[in-house]
Amino acid sequence: MNHHVLIIGSIALDDIKTPWHEERGLLGGSAVYGSIAASMFAPVDIVGVVGEDFPAEHLEMLRAHGVDTSGVERRAGQTFRWGGEYRQNMNDRDTHFTELGVFAEFDPRIPEPWRDSGFVFLANIDPELQLRVLEQVRQPRLVLLDTMNLWINLKRDALIEVIKRVDAILINEDEALMLFQTHSLPEAADRLLELGVSRAIIKKGSHGAQMFSADSTFAVPALPLRKVNDPTGAGDTFAGGVIGYLAAGGTLDESSFRQAIMVGSACASFVVEDFSTRRLAALTPGQIQERCDRLHDAICCERVVMPERVPVPGKR
């Protein structure tokens, strides 16, 4: 059971609007995107809650990806619903509504056999719920945390508590800066490491991602995307790819994390091509490999050697 990935987060129905297109009632949620991505590499167990209105076909799709959905509770009421609109630059978005529905009463219960999961992804939800998950799992090899600006504003103390108890955090650049009231990303990364995480992985949207650890940093660009149709779930997908790849490989050294970040970036580069989970659900290992190769080519460089000849002996 130890190479299983346990994922706890939101399962949602989204209304998404972009400058070019609009769709309603789409499958969404941090745990959903994360699970599909992770399932490309390792067996996934998902914990979450849905309402009576949640289409059974979505859970069937997850199961077809090898995701164990027996931890998804179905309760009387409405599934968590979110509506948002992307601006022209497709980076900034405005939330139109958030209807918690059955999520308001969500109290995550990790099924007994899953409490020994080796890999745990705390996808973006209320940090108080994330803390309750941490109380239930036993000695996981890796706990990866994701969060968002909402929790920094509303529940900063609980969030700090969660950060102190996890191994790695994934966070958007602007949110990392907001969390520590700084303009310096290296400073924000330092503060995260001081709280106890071994790795702070900063998501930079169209600028890619950057990982900070005590003695090194690693950066990957975003693949140049000519077709961004719906950025929703890109961060969750990134995280799912990272933890799935690490669970499959089983090693947690710097090199593995770097490769995992390439994999997460590659997965995220697909999900934005279509609305909801459509592109992600149709993804093949060969397609991920191809984008990882392109990413590798985009950062590959021979070591620089200073030229021997220095033109003027003067000052240097």
Next chain:
Amino acid sequence: MNHHVLIIGSIALDDIKTPWHEERGLLGGSAVYGSIAASMFAPVDIVGVVGEDFPAEHLEMLRAHGVDTSGVERRAGQTFRWGGEYRQNMNDRDTHFTELGVFAEFDPRIPEPWRDSGFVFLANIDPELQLRVLEQVRQPRLVLLDTMNLWINLKRDALIEVIKRVDAILINEDEALMLFQTHSLPEAADRLLELGVSRAIIKKGSHGAQMFSADSTFAVPALPLRKVNDPTGAGDTFAGGVIGYLAAGGTLDESSFRQAIMVGSACASFVVEDFSTRRLAALTPGQIQERCDRLHDAICCERVVMPERVPVPGKR
């Protein structure tokens, strides 16, 4: 003469204000930063204009770096002066004043022996002046162009003409987007390549730099800087490092350009540590090598190989 770097641009006296410090009458200008950086690698010939108020010690400093200053015209009047203030994030800045002085009448004359320079850096000045330089040089191996938002707004047609005639362009991300009225950097890069440049090198400030060519892209992060005291001249320094390194090596293939971008990034990471050219002028090859090594370590990654085992045979 063919491995010489010819640099044409502004020579200025700057008043710089940051949230923490303020200094007046500092040595500045695109050609100055570019020349000092390039001089670390290759002999540099600088063309520009100064007024009667320009301190002789600045030209002596350039000469001590192996920069031939015989193309710097001294005219009656005041040196070009710029005053600016950086905001809290140290990325955005407001211009307080621009006094052209003797620069208003500047008509670049390239001394006859310099017209055969192998490497030409058109540092940031009026694109109409850049066109006049291009009329004077004979078959350089590489012409590198830099520009700024001012010229996109005031002289877009002339700027497009220059772009059509150069081999490579360096441009800030927001300026590239502004130039083509798009939100997509890959699209802006495509448009630059369509105009005829072989390489579009996009400067992204604290997000590093990304090079686009017809069949590949290459990205380097910015080194995590804990000490940014004055960002002025970072782009010019970057460019100087790029063209100096290319001139020293003599090869212009993809690999050389990638290494040159590492060198330019390393040089730029120093210049921001102190006001004006102070840190840059004191730089040693060993210090540049050390930061290039750190940059290399920050992008170094083994190729990802998809795990053999796919957990569920279902869809994949």
